Amino acid sequence: MTMQIAEPVSLSSPDARARAHAAAARDNLRTEPRAVRVVIIALAIAFLSVFVVLPLVLVFAQAFSRGVLAYLSALAEPEALAAIKLTLIVAAISVGLNLVFGLVAAWAIAKFEFPGKTFLITLIDLPFSVSPVISGLVFVLLFGAQGYFGGWLRDHDIQILFAVPGIALATTFVTFPFVARALIPLMQEQGTQEEEAAISLGASGLQTFFRVTLPNIKWGVLYGVLLCNARAMGEFGAVSVVSGHIRGETNTMPLLVEILYNEYQFVAAFAIASLLAMLALITLIAKTVLERHLDEGQDVHDH
Amino acid sequence: MTIEVKNLVKKFGSFSALDGVDLKVNDGELLALLGPSGSGKTTLLRIIAGLDWPDSGEVSFNGEDALAQGARERHVGFVFQHYALFRHMTVFENVAFGLRVQPRAIRKDEATIRARVKELLDLVQLDWLADRYPSQLSGGQRQRIALARALAIEPRILLLDEPFGALDAKVRKELRKWLRSLHHEINVTSIFVTHDQEEALEVANRVVVMDKGRIEQIGSPDDVYETPATAFVHGFIGESIELPVQVEGGLIRLGDRLLNLAADGLAPGASKLFVRRHDMQVGPPGSGAFEGAVRHVRNFGPVQRAEVALSGGETIEIDAPRDRELRAGDTVGLNPRRYRIFASA
Numbered sequence: 001m002t003m004q005i006a007e008p009v010s011l012s013s014p015d016a017r018a019r020a021h022a023a024a025a026r027d028n029l030r031t032e033p034r035a036v037r038v039v040i041i042a043l044a045i046a047f048l049s050v051f052v053v054l055p056l057v058l059v060f061a062q063a064f065s066r067g068v069l070a071y072l073s074a075l076a077e078p079e080a081l082a083a084i085k086l087t088l089i090v091a092a093i094s095v096g097l098n099l100v101f102g103l104v105a106a107w108a109i110a111k112f113e114f115p116g117k118t119f120l121i122t123l124i125d126l127p128f129s130v131s132p133v134i135s136g137l138v139f140v141l142l143f144g145a146q147g148y149f150g151g152w153l154r155d156h157d158i159q160i161l162f163a164v165p166g167i168a169l170a171t172t173f174v175t176f177p178f179v180a181r182a183l184i185p186l187m188q189e190q191g192t193q194e195e196e197a198a199i200s201l202g203a204s205g206l207q208t209f210f211r212v213t214l215p216n217i218k219w220g221v222l223y224g225v226l227l228c229n230a231r232a233m234g235e236f237g238a239v240s241v242v243s244g245h246i247r248g249e250t251n252t253m254p255l256l257v258e259i260l261y262n263e264y265q266f267v268a269a270f271a272i273a274s275l276l277a278m279l280a281l282i283t284l285i286a287k288t289v290l291e292r293h294l295d296e297g298q299d300v301h302d303h
Numbered sequence: 304m305t306i307e308v309k310n311l312v313k314k315f316g317s318f319s320a321l322d323g324v325d326l327k328v329n330d331g332e333l334l335a336l337l338g339p340s341g342s343g344k345t346t347l348l349r350i351i352a353g354l355d356w357p358d359s360g361e362v363s364f365n366g367e368d369a370l371a372q373g374a375r376e377r378h379v380g381f382v383f384q385h386y387a388l389f390r391h392m393t394v395f396e397n398v399a400f401g402l403r404v405q406p407r408a409i410r411k412d413e414a415t416i417r418a419r420v421k422e423l424l425d426l427v428q429l430d431w432l433a434d435r436y437p438s439q440l441s442g443g444q445r446q447r448i449a450l451a452r453a454l455a456i457e458p459r460i461l462l463l464d465e466p467f468g469a470l471d472a473k474v475r476k477e478l479r480k481w482l483r484s485l486h487h488e489i490n491v492t493s494i495f496v497t498h499d500q501e502e503a504l505e506v507a508n509r510v511v512v513m514d515k516g517r518i519e520q521i522g523s524p525d526d527v528y529e530t531p532a533t534a535f536v537h538g539f540i541g542e543s544i545e546l547p548v549q550v551e552g553g554l555i556r557l558g559d560r561l562l563n564l565a566a567d568g569l570a571p572g573a574s575k576l577f578v579r580r581h582d583m584q585v586g587p588p589g590s591g592a593f594e595g596a597v598r599h600v601r602n603f604g605p606v607q608r609a610e611v612a613l614s615g616g617e618t619i620e621i622d623a624p625r626d627r628e629l630r631a632g633d634t635v636g637l638n639p640r641r642y643r644i645f646a647s648a
Contacts, residue, residue: 215389
């Protein structure tokens with residue numbers, strides 16, 4: 001800062017020029033030469049443009065290639081509306097379930113000591129390490145006609161596979177780690193002292209949870225829910241296995257995009273895809289905001 | 304409120320945190336639990352608060368079984384070493400917490416709660432911080448708020464776990480004095496845990512010295528300093544010279560030198576001799592029980608601290624008044640004004 005202010009005057013004297021040189025040399029020691037920096041930054045930008053920005057632009061370009069009206073009417077198709085509705089329902093169910101179970105799992109892991117804890121932590125990550133297609137197949141094996149519960153389910157006339165329950169289950173399984181993963185490190189770092197303080201002050205278990213624990217982890221919860229939701233709406237593999245692709249009934253948005261694309265209905269396919277892309281953008285922005293809150297959350301607090 | 308603890312045992316795996324502890328705390332007393340880390344003092348405090356449970360033993364408040372109650376029902380104020388203030392609440396709401404979570408039947412109305420919080424913040428002299436968040440306070444301020452929060456529920460007992468442990472030396476000294484006068488004012492039976500002997504001796508009415516899950520001595524600050532009951536207490540409190548000696552025929556032998564000191568009726572055998580650094584009197588060679596050569600001398604305000612190599616081979620540090628200047632290389636006679644001898648365990 002001082003350099004900039006002094007520059008116009010000081011450069012006139014040789015003495016000052018020597019000093020400026022010395023400063024530049026020091027800068028070179030501290031950071032990479034200018035040329036290297038430019039090349040690296042340019043490479044990164046070029047890569048991002050080709051692999052991220054360009055596809056995103058293309059999605060919207062294709063979606064609007066026949067004009068806004070074609071775009072809107074593609075979205076207003078009963079099939080498209082059904083897919084959007086189903087996706088929202090499935091996301092709501094799986095986010096709801098994962099919110100509850102993620103909170104419980106994170107609470108158990110962060111606040112209690114018990115045998116098998118390391119195993120449980122590993123288990124939570126399982127859905128991340130297994131291919132979604134296999135996750136879907138597991139449910140086919142469990143609830144399919146030849147599956148473990150298949151006979152019983154048929155006898156009682158309960159439809160799980162190729163229906164909303166199966167899609168919701170598969171999605172819940174695949175997205176389970178998000179909430180728990182977001183909360184475990186946060187809760188471990190916060191420890192149990194505030195809870196102990198609350199209890200010694202006469203608070204009940206529920207009061208402690210709602211007045212002390214939950215406010216302390218609210219940004220973490222939102223962060224987990226956000227990522228969980230994004231993945232739940234975008235899930236393809238596991239859902240594809242259990243859905244049965246019944247048009248207008250068990251197609252979620254990602255499944256419908258594939259079907260429409262295979263039928264050469266490009267505008268309709270990209271119109272639905274553009275909705276998913278927008279979801280991604282909104283998620284990204286919300287994630288950035290939440291991360292700022294999480295960083296601050298440790299010390300400074302929102303007022 | 305009196306507290307009575309009987310034969311308390313608590314193990315964490317194979318580690319014995321409390322190994323048969325008996326303790327009686329009188330009404331209105333300010334008691335210090337003093338000991339090195341791992342001595343079980345914090346575990347004892349947490350069991351009294353209901354935050355931990357013993358494997359066996361009894362805890363009673365005013366004769367009534369406290370172990371039958373959870374932490375929530377015991378009405379004990381607990382102050383944590385790291386404050387444990389609710390980070391998302393203002394100072395005011397932190398202090399009000401205990402009043403707000405009371406069952407609806409006995410909960411005070413908002414105006415009463417506000418008045419009570421105001422009163423407590425005045426008591427800890429921090430009423431001007433009511434709208435701040437814990438992260439905006441200094442360590443000393445946070446600890447005073449934590450204390451106000453604990454007092455809000457009008458606790459029957461106040462427990463403080465290393466209350467000044469995380470603070471710097473100057474703030475710690477101020478808070479010590481403040482805590483003592485505060486206790487004088489509110490007069491609640493209080494126990495505080497510390498590993499800092501100065502803190503324990505300065506603040507408490509009585510001091511409980513603990514080591515390895517056992518109580519070594521209970522007494523007034525003067526008692527534990529002047530007449531330590533065990534070798535551990537003597538070594539832990541005050542700065543002591545500790546020498547491995549032999550008792551022979553009622554006298555004490557250090558190496559091959561028979562000291563002209565009585566063994567206080569201790570049975571013959573290996574023993575430990577303790578002398579306070581400032582109790583070692585310096586005289587000309589041949590004048591005392593010990594002989595030694597001064598290695599080097601440093602001055603600390605009113606005293607000079609000298610390292611002396613005893614003729615027996617041990618090197619000790621003594622604190623001598625500065626009226627008689629010591630120099631490196633001097634040969635001196637040393638005579639303990641007072642000493643204590645304990646059989647080696």
